[in-house]
Amino acid sequence: MRPLAVTGYSLISALGRGREQHLAGLAAGRTGLGPSPVPIEFETAVGGLPFELPELGDELQPWSTRLSRMAAVLTADLAEPLARARERWRPERIGVILGTSTAGAETTEVAYREMVEHGTFPGGYDFHRQHTFGASLYVVRALAGVDGPSWMISTACTSSGKSFATAQRLIAAGVIDAAIVGGVDTLCSMTLQGFQSLQALDSGVCRPFSAERNGINIGEGGAFALVERDGDARVLLEAVGETSDAYHISAPHPEGAGARAAMTAALVQAGLEPGDVDHVNAHGTGTALNDIAEAKAIAAVLGREVPVVSTKAFTGHTLGAAAAIEFAFAALAVEEGWIPPALGVDPVDPEIEVSVRPEVQRGEFRRVVSNSFAFGGNNVSLIVGAP
Amino acid sequence: MSGSDLNTPGDGLGAATIVGVGLWTPRFASAAARAAGERSDEELKPVGLAFDRRNRRRVSGLGRAMGDAVEEAFVGAGLDPVTTPVIVGSAIGEASTMIGLLDSMWRTREEMSPAAFTVSVHNAASGMISISKKNVGFTTSLAADHDTPFAVLLEGAGLVAASGGPVVVVCADEASPRSLMAEGDTNWDMIAAAVALAPATGQDGSGLANLDLAPAADLPTIAPSEQDPLLTGNPQAGMLDLVDAIARGASGRLRLDRGKGRGYHVALQPLAGAGGSDRGAS
DSSP: OOOEEEEEEEEEETTEEHHHHHHHHHHHTOOOOBSOSSOOSSOOOEEOOSSOOOOOOGGGGGGOOHHHHHHHHHHHTTHHHHHHHHHHSOGGGEEEEEEOSSTTHHHHHHHHHHHHHHSSOOTTOOIIIIISTTHHHHHHHHHHTOOSOEEEEOOGGGHHHHHHHHHHHHHHTTSOSEEEEEEEEOOOHHHHHHHHHTTOBOSSOOOTTBTTOOOBOEEOEEEEEEEESSSSOSEEEEEEEEEEOOSOSSSOOTTOHHHHHHHHHHHHHHTOOGGGOOEEEOOOOSOHHHHHHHHHHHHHHHOSOSBEEOOHHHHOBOGGGHHHHHHHHHHHHHHHSEEOOOTTOOSBOTTOOSBOOSSOEESOOOEEEEEEEETTTEEEEEEEEOO | OOOOOOSSOOOSSEEEEEEEEEEEBTTBSSHHHHHTTOOOSSOOOOOOTTSOHHHHHHSOHHHHHHHHHHHHHHHHHTOOTTTSOEEEEOSSOSHHHHHHHHIIIIISOOOOOHHHHHTOSTTHHHHHHHHHHTOOSOEEEEEOGGGHHHHHHHHHHHHHHHHSSOEEEEEEEOSOOGGGSOTTOOOOOOEEEEEEEESOOOTTSSSSEEEEEEOOOOOOOOOOSOOOHHHHTSTTHHHHHHHHHHHHTOOEEEESSTTSSSOOEEEEEEOTTOOOSOTTOO
8 A cells, every 4th residue: 555645633632732832742751641630539640631622613512522622623733734635635535534432431421420410411411412433523524624434443542543544445445535534532530440440550650661660541632634645745654554462352462462463564564674663652551561562572573772662651541542642743753853752761671672761862763663552452553654 | 446337326435245244133133034034022132153252251232242243244254254354333332331330430339340341442342253253353443323334334345445355344233322312312222233245246246245335315225124213213224224135135225324324325236146035126
């Protein structure tokens, strides 16, 4: 498959809104994690958005949820490349393929609590327009002025990564010429309590690949990218590898077999050799099992010298949005010529046999692999390249 | 992806040949039972045929229904489940499991079950199918409200075109989650419906029917045979209609959303070797 032109991308996370705020946070080594903005009864650092989300316009009010408002911000921040794409391709030739794990769960859990405590749902709660996976698709299509095929991929923490692969196939097949891809996820109590029940949460800020790591942090956010058949690319989507572990619903294969296969599949699709990869943005959640399995897989496929960073300590694990946000971080590395520090990594776990360093590294990063792995044993590796 | 040799108008969104079907509804345990008119007098429980014993215990009722439909499509098409990708579509996903988690948070104030949390994700069934079948290849799970049947078929046709191999797609939604819906909302029963897709063949090729996906158009469509409002209200009713139309050997356009989505159609043409009693009934 030919590389796709990424003609624009938008980004929100605990580090802020847009490219400049993220570059500032990453360069300064400043975590965006802090106290939880949603109700929980245990200690953990959480990556909430540090800005207020604008309300949707009157005509989209019935669809207004935190998720759809986040999607609206991401769509608005893509306005310029979208306007060019609408002129170049017809609206029905521009798809909307996004990923989320939570959909409208944040709105539903608040509404459900009110129903349990007071006997009725809050006014304005609408299951069909607010809870379902399709609700924010409607908002994005309306605001973007596009009318191509659209769906939400929901494969837990690989959701938004897989959206890039679907767009690749649809463009290669001639169904569409461009697509808004990426994903968005919100914080909610249910997710935080779920990971707490798995004893997976770090009470402080997570430290991926460190000998002293103690679990993950959850965050919210999203990133959208406009991918086109060709055009004035900021970066290229060179390849996507998609595999399954076929091992366990929530634990990775201990040797990282599925992760290894995903990276290998991406290299094969791109026609690249392992030595062509200059940097890996790791899934790197900060759990013992995941970090070791992923490091083994990276070492086996790409070698031990390639610089590896997990950015989860900046943003938290944004679940269905993580792959898209980290795609954007990979694009920043290609465009800016530096990669962020691995926050909290010292002392590096001696079982981690890849290069993870606590300082900003400068250089030419022409090809970056971004990994995402998920419940269900689902694996995605994206390759982002310089145009 | 276009170019199937259909008599009905296709618009080139995606083409493939259907080589197998599967179904589960509360009164029919399979597409074969439905085609034979073997309606159960009692409400059935899905078995989860695609899952190994361990995962069958873990998976929800929705997942078990998907598993029954997927297994029938695999077996009917003679496909290898170790290598054939599975695409799952569900508008609402694991709603019952999620409501259980909400109850533990807000109603009973119990510790959340980690096992329930891990199977609350939308891709629980697709993941457990891949684990049960030891399939280390592609799988995915998606949602598009009443356009979910179109979305899984287009995702499936795209994957068939890219890989040159077969794909099984399944659409399923459990019974409407009444505790989250407003009074007066349409309720529905569970449906799981699957089709196995392979690269498009000519009219003389093997398989059940050729399909060509088409955008919204105000054209006559094959009349759906299912009229039970408890099935037609399900967001996946369009996939049930497709399985029914294939069983009947119907040809022509079939709208995939029962009038509640964006109007996508499939142009359907039965193949020479396929059975059915309804040829040309467009």
